[in-house]
Amino acid sequence: MAFLEIDRLVKRFGATEVLKGITLEVEEGGFLVLVGPSGCGKSTLLSMIAGLDTISDGEVRINGRRVNELHPSQRDIAMVFQSYALYPNMTVAENIAFGLEMRGVPKTDREAAVAKVAEMLQMGHLLKRKPSQLSGGQRQRVAMGRALVRDPQVFLFDEPLSNLDAKLRVDMRTEIKRLHQRMGTTIVYVTHDQIEAMTLATQIAVLKDGVLQQFGTPAEVYNNPVNMFVADFMGSPSMNLVPAHIRAENGKTVVALSRANEDDLILDPGVASTKLGAVLGQNVLLGIRPEAITDHDGADRNARTLVDVDCHVEVVEPAGSDTFVVTHLGGKHVIARMRSDASVRGGQRAPFTFNMDKAVFFDPQTELRVA
Amino acid sequence: MSAIAAPGRTPGSSIVPRIVIYGLLVFFALIYLIPFFVMLVTSLKTMPEIQHGNMLALPKAPTLDPWVRAWGEACVGLTCEGIHGYFWNSIKMVVPAVAISTFLGALNGYVLTKWRFKGHKLVFGLMLFACFIPFQAVLLPMATVLGEFGQFGKFLTNTTGFTFGFGNPTVNLVFVHVVYGLGFTTLFFRNYYEAFPTELVKAAMVDGASFFQIFRRVLLPNSLPIIVVTVIYQFTNIWNDFLFASAYAGSGDVMPMTVALNNVVNTSTGVVEYNVNMAAAMIAAMPTLLVYILAGRYFVRGLMAGAVKG
Numbered sequence: 165m166a167f168l169e170i171d172r173l174v175k176r177f178g179a180t181e182v183l184k185g186i187t188l189e190v191e192e193g194g195f196l197v198l199v200g201p202s203g204c205g206k207s208t209l210l211s212m213i214a215g216l217d218t219i220s221d222g223e224v225r226i227n228g229r230r231v232n233e234l235h236p237s238q239r240d241i242a243m244v245f246q247s248y249a250l251y252p253n254m255t256v257a258e259n260i261a262f263g264l265e266m267r268g269v270p271k272t273d274r275e276a277a278v279a280k281v282a283e284m285l286q287m288g289h290l291l292k293r294k295p296s297q298l299s300g301g302q303r304q305r306v307a308m309g310r311a312l313v314r315d316p317q318v319f320l321f322d323e324p325l326s327n328l329d330a331k332l333r334v335d336m337r338t339e340i341k342r343l344h345q346r347m348g349t350t351i352v353y354v355t356h357d358q359i360e361a362m363t364l365a366t367q368i369a370v371l372k373d374g375v376l377q378q379f380g381t382p383a384e385v386y387n388n389p390v391n392m393f394v395a396d397f398m399g400s401p402s403m404n405l406v407p408a409h410i411r412a413e414n415g416k417t418v419v420a421l422s423r424a425n426e427d428d429l430i431l432d433p434g435v436a437s438t439k440l441g442a443v444l445g446q447n448v449l450l451g452i453r454p455e456a457i458t459d460h461d462g463a464d465r466n467a468r469t470l471v472d473v474d475c476h477v478e479v480v481e482p483a484g485s486d487t488f489v490v491t492h493l494g495g496k497h498v499i500a501r502m503r504s505d506a507s508v509r510g511g512q513r514a515p516f517t518f519n520m521d522k523a524v525f526f527d528p529q530t531e532l533r534v535a
Numbered sequence: 536m537s538a539i540a541a542p543g544r545t546p547g548s549s550i551v552p553r554i555v556i557y558g559l560l561v562f563f564a565l566i567y568l569i570p571f572f573v574m575l576v577t578s579l580k581t582m583p584e585i586q587h588g589n590m591l592a593l594p595k596a597p598t599l600d601p602w603v604r605a606w607g608e609a610c611v612g613l614t615c616e617g618i619h620g621y622f623w624n625s626i627k628m629v630v631p632a633v634a635i636s637t638f639l640g641a642l643n644g645y646v647l648t649k650w651r652f653k654g655h656k657l658v659f660g661l662m663l664f665a666c667f668i669p670f671q672a673v674l675l676p677m678a679t680v681l682g683e684f685g686q687f688g689k690f691l692t693n694t695t696g697f698t699f700g701f702g703n704p705t706v707n708l709v710f711v712h713v714v715y716g717l718g719f720t721t722l723f724f725r726n727y728y729e730a731f732p733t734e735l736v737k738a739a740m741v742d743g744a745s746f747f748q749i750f751r752r753v754l755l756p757n758s759l760p761i762i763v764v765t766v767i768y769q770f771t772n773i774w775n776d777f778l779f780a781s782a783y784a785g786s787g788d789v790m791p792m793t794v795a796l797n798n799v800v801n802t803s804t805g806v807v808e809y810n811v812n813m814a815a816a817m818i819a820a821m822p823t824l825l826v827y828i829l830a831g832r833y834f835v836r837g838l839m840a841g842a843v844k845g
Binding site for chain 1: 732734735737738739740741742743744745748752753756757
């Protein structure tokens with residue numbers, strides 16, 4: 165039995181269902197990230213776990229105990245809000261101690277707990293200040309301290325980093341991960357940022373329009389997306405989705421990509437070929453991540469099926485650590501990720517290496533994975 | 536642009552509008568201040584000086600005697616003990632009425648924004664309606680209600696020996712002012728709390744604070760500007776009220792200040808003592824002035840706070 169179980173959870177506002185039967189579970193010490201575009205219902209789901217939104221149908225269990233009817237304060241959870249929600253009239257120390265005070269913890273114990281958390285988050289010098297005297301990063305820290313001090317069973321984070329600037333966001337991300345590793349607490353974390361999801365999670369749940377699209381480890385979600393939405397949403401730059409035709413050539417199943425003013429580009433699908441037999445003669449969408457299209461030397465040496473082809477290079481975008489090379493296949497721009505010192509220039513032909521181990525295929529109508 | 540263009544213009548063209556603007560301002564300020572000035576100087580003059588002198592002239596020998604007489608000796612109807620008793624009557628009415636109506640308004644605003652229930656808009660609409668009721672329209676029905684209170688007070692006296700305040704004119708006025716003030720106080724607090732971040736309430740809920748703990752520990756400490764606005768507004772209205780005061784406590788030693796002042800001026804035993812009347816009027820106006828001076832700087836801030844989010 166998992167530590168936090170979300171069982172066929174439904175949320176209705178009047179006649180509209182905003183969450184349509186979500187089932188998830190997290191082990192103790194797990195880090196579940198709910199990710200999806202805005203309006204997908206991820207924050208509503210978090211509010212329902214917290215008890216700040218009512219549950220229309222289904223069940224939430226924490227450590228085997230049904231919490232549907234429990235008040236937020238009785239669920240043994242702590243929450244970090246997007247706006248931090250620090251009480252402006254209280255000092256940092258009072259903010260952190262407020263939850264303990266409401267629970268009737270004696271003053272001396274509260275002070276000890278605050279001191280401990282302040283040391284953990286290195287903010288002892290801030291304890292006497294008011295929230296208005298703190299920077300964004302410091303407020304974020306206080307908000308986390310307020311959650312940590314209670315030592316709850318589950319931590320809930322509602323887009324905690326979205327109000328920070330880019331650099332601070334990366335720092336705090338690392339800090340959250342470090343805290344999680346050290347404390348080993350169970351965390352549910354909402355974000356719309358797929359990089360945050362990938363870096364922090366032990367389990368990712370991708371949501372769209374109130375429907376759970378995929379639930380799995382970051383590697384599973386990234387490498388084996390179940391549908392085009394997940395494939396497109398996770399990863400930056402996003403996965404190339406190229407219209408392709410599956411046909412048989414010389415007794416082998418191959419993937420053909422149309423090209424302007426040239427013969428079709430023929431790719432050996434490798435391990436996927438047996439599954440692709442079912443869609444022989446049909447159009448599919450080839451999904452391949454930019455890092456699976458490289459220059460020859462940059463290709464993964466352990467890959468089983470590498471296909472070397474020459475393509476016309478449209479644009480080259482050096483990004484320092486990598487060079488993104490744009491070509492045109494199947495009527496779409498395709499981005500390849502090459503080493504920064506790969507000698508490619510725009511307007512010329514260049515050799516590309518496709519790592520077909522990483523290729524996935526989708527049905528263009530249902531948008532579901534076929535191979 | 537304007538900084539560069541300014542030296543090119545003739546000095547006169549920029550000064551004329553200013554003269555007009557400041558001239559008008561001074562003119563209206565004078566119109567506003569002259570009655571006040573007359574009151575002040577008259578209250579410091581002796582009667583012979585008033586009878587033979589210029590109304591606008593400064594007192595030749597300023598005296599506080601009229602103030603002392605207004606406070607302690609002026610005749611209100613048949614009793615000549617000054618207005619100090621009525622002044623305290625007003626205080627005893629205003630302080631609880633302002634406190635209760637402000638507190639209840641805050642509570643209403645809290646519920647109407649952070650604990651919304653089905654039909655909260657209708658309830659708020661009905662409360663707003665209270666702001667638009669002309670008070671003359673409720674005089675008689677309210678008199679009936681207060682009459683019932685009086686009956687109940689008598690019943691309590693017969694059974695327990697105490698009235699518990701039922702039938703007491705001051706209590707009645709407090710009740711009336713609380714009821715008719717609630718529309719405004721609720722409106723003020725609702726609009727203020729509408730912009731108050733709901734996440735703070737949610738955070739407090741997760742922290743385990745109860746309904747009233749959230750109100751007392753999170754909402755109220757962050758409501759100072761709107762509390763000041765409400766207190767000033769309610770204090771001024773209730774202190775200055777004449778209609779309810781004269782209708783429900785219009786005679787005897789329970790009169791509030793406003794009714795007593797009216798009676799001071801209307802009491803004619805020989806010579807009309809303008810200086811005493813003016814002094815009494817000044818004393819009557821003093822508390823509202825004091826509230827403005829003490830809390831006024833929050834007033835504008837608070838009026839703005841509800842309007843602009845954040």
